[in-house]
Amino acid sequence: MEPKGVQDYYPEELSYCYGCGRLNEQGHHLKSYWDGEETLARFTPKEYHIAVPGYVYGGLIASLIDCHGTGTAALATYRSEGREPGSLPPLRFVTASLQVDYLRPTPLGIELELKGKILELKGRKVISEISVFANGTVTARGKLVAVRMPDSMQSK
Amino acid sequence: MEPKGVQDYYPEELSYCYGCGRLNEQGHHLKSYWDGEETLARFTPKEYHIAVPGYVYGGLIASLIDCHGTGTAALATYRSEGREPGSLPPLRFVTASLQVDYLRPTPLGIELELKGKILELKGRKVISEISVFANGTVTARGKLVAVRMPDSMQSK
Numbered sequence: 384m385e386p387k388g389v390q391d392y393y394p395e396e397l398s399y400c401y402g403c404g405r406l407n408e409q410g411h412h413l414k415s416y417w418d419g420e421e422t423l424a425r426f427t428p429k430e431y432h433i434a435v436p437g438y439v440y441g442g443l444i445a446s447l448i449d450c451h452g453t454g455t456a457a458l459a460t461y462r463s464e465g466r467e468p469g470s471l472p473p474l475r476f477v478t479a480s481l482q483v484d485y486l487r488p489t490p491l492g493i494e495l496e497l498k499g500k501i502l503e504l505k506g507r508k509v510i511s512e513i514s515v516f517a518n519g520t521v522t523a524r525g526k527l528v529a530v531r532m533p534d535s536m537q538s539k
Numbered sequence: 540m541e542p543k544g545v546q547d548y549y550p551e552e553l554s555y556c557y558g559c560g561r562l563n564e565q566g567h568h569l570k571s572y573w574d575g576e577e578t579l580a581r582f583t584p585k586e587y588h589i590a591v592p593g594y595v596y597g598g599l600i601a602s603l604i605d606c607h608g609t610g611t612a613a614l615a616t617y618r619s620e621g622r623e624p625g626s627l628p629p630l631r632f633v634t635a636s637l638q639v640d641y642l643r644p645t646p647l648g649i650e651l652e653l654k655g656k657i658l659e660l661k662g663r664k665v666i667s668e669i670s671v672f673a674n675g676t677v678t679a680r681g682k683l684v685a686v687r688m689p690d691s692m693q694s695k
Contacts, residue, residue, distance in 0.1 A: 401588050401596040409587040431565040432557050434633065435692055440557040441634045442605045446598025477590065478597045480640045485633070488692055536591055536644055 385425070388414025389457045390450075392468040397475050397532070402450035413447060415454030415499070417462075422455040422499035422511075428491060439489040444523050447497055448513045449478050452527030455499035456509035463504055476509065476529040477536065489515065489522040507531040541581070544570025545613045546606075548624040553631050553688070558606035569603060571610030571655070573618075578611040578655035578667075584647055595645040600679050603653055604669045605634050608683030611655035612665035619660055632665065632685040633692065645671065645678040663687040 390403045391414065398404045403413040415424045426447055434440045456476040461468050468474075489495065496516040503510040508530050515523040546559045547570065554560045559569040571580045582603055590596045612632040617624050624630075645651065652672040659666040664686050671679040 397591050399589050399592060401590075402598045404589075407587060407589070409585075429565075431563055433555050433560075433563070434557075435553050435688070436555055438692065440602075441637070442558045442598070442602025445601035445605060445637060445639075446596075449598045449601060478639075478641055480638070481597070481601060482636070482638045483601075483634075484636045532591070536594065 385414060386416045388416050388424070389454045389461070389468045390414055392473065393475055394473050400450065402446050403454060411446070411450070413450045413454070415451050415458060417458060418498075422451065422458050424451045424454065424497040425494055426497070427494045430491070433491055437491055439491050439495075441483075441485055444485070444489060444515055445481065445483050445525070447495070448483055448515065448523070448525035448527060449481055451497040451499055452481070452511050452513050452525065453478055453529045455501070455511045455513065456529035459501045459504050459509055459511070475532045477532045479508075479528040479530045482526045484524050485522070486524060487520070487522050489517050493517060502526070541570060542572045544572050544580070545610045545617070545624045546570055548629065549631055550629050556606065558602050559610060567602070567606070569606045569610070571607050571614060573614060574654075578607065578614050580607045580610065580653040581650055582653070583650045586647070589647055593647055595647050595651075597641055600641070600645060600671055601637065601639050601681070603651070604639055604671065604679070604681035604683060605637055607653040607655055608637070608667050608669050608681065609634055609685045611657070611667045611669065612685035615657045615660050615665055615667070631688045633688045635664075635684040635686045638682045640680050641678070642680060643676070643678050645673050649673060658682070
């Protein structure tokens with residue numbers, strides 16, 4: 384069984400993200416958790432998530448990197464504060480910028496692994512590197528700048 | 540009625556992209572066309588494409604920039620060759636890298652406009668800047684490096 388993701392601890396009103404919100408019925412429900420010193424998420428694209436037949440749509444890859452990057456930012460901040468996801472106050476990050484390099488086509492029909500490394504953690508900002516693996520080969524690499532969600536977005 | 544997009548002229552076997560393929564039944568069907576010296580595409584996110592309630596999911600924005608960027612690359616290359624989409628040989632680009640800056644939250648519930656500018660067009664590579672507008676305000680800006688699709692991806 385898959386471990387709980389940091390997204391399982393997001394407050395209810397912040398759990399509707401299409402990529403990773405547990406309460407978005409149509410969404411991807413990505414879950415990010417620690418695997419040693421890296422963060423991990425797994426996702427199997429649907430048969431319609433294609434770019435061209437046989438390969439995964441790049442927009443989906445960017446989306447997965449986006450959600451795993453903000454989840455990684457939350458995980459790293461909880462750890463830096465010496466506390467667990469689920470403790471208060473909850474941590475929720477949004478993406479300030481995202482860079483994705485598509486290194487080779489990503490084959491469709493298998494589970495992908497997203498692995499996250501922390502490059503920088505400073506105050507309300509976390510920079511991470513997210514690599515996408517298919518059959519053990521890296522197919523895309525992202526760099527994501529995440530920032531703590533502004534209060535103005537949480538009140539809507 | 541919306542003009543035809545360059546995606547309407549992609550060869551049938553390359554028209555299944557989740558973001559812009561006319562033959563992907565579940566997909567977004569994004570259409571990119573010229574609007575003077577810029578390229579344009581319009582898209583209204585669904586009610587479930589949310590990041591947090593009231594705002595559009597960043598992964599969708601990255602996806603739209605991705606498809607409008609590759610569409611823009613094809614449009615610009617057709618124009619540079621003095622011919623129209625639909626003439627032979629067909630042009631189809633893939634994304635080599637994508638950078639997205641999320642400038643402000645993108646409100647949900649309205650049609651978004653994606654505007655593309657060509658920054659560089661050189662051989663098989665086209666670099667474009669894609670800006671996302673909501674109610675006339677730019678909410679995200681992307682830079683996309685597109686390359687002509689390698690033959691190996693077309694044969695699968």
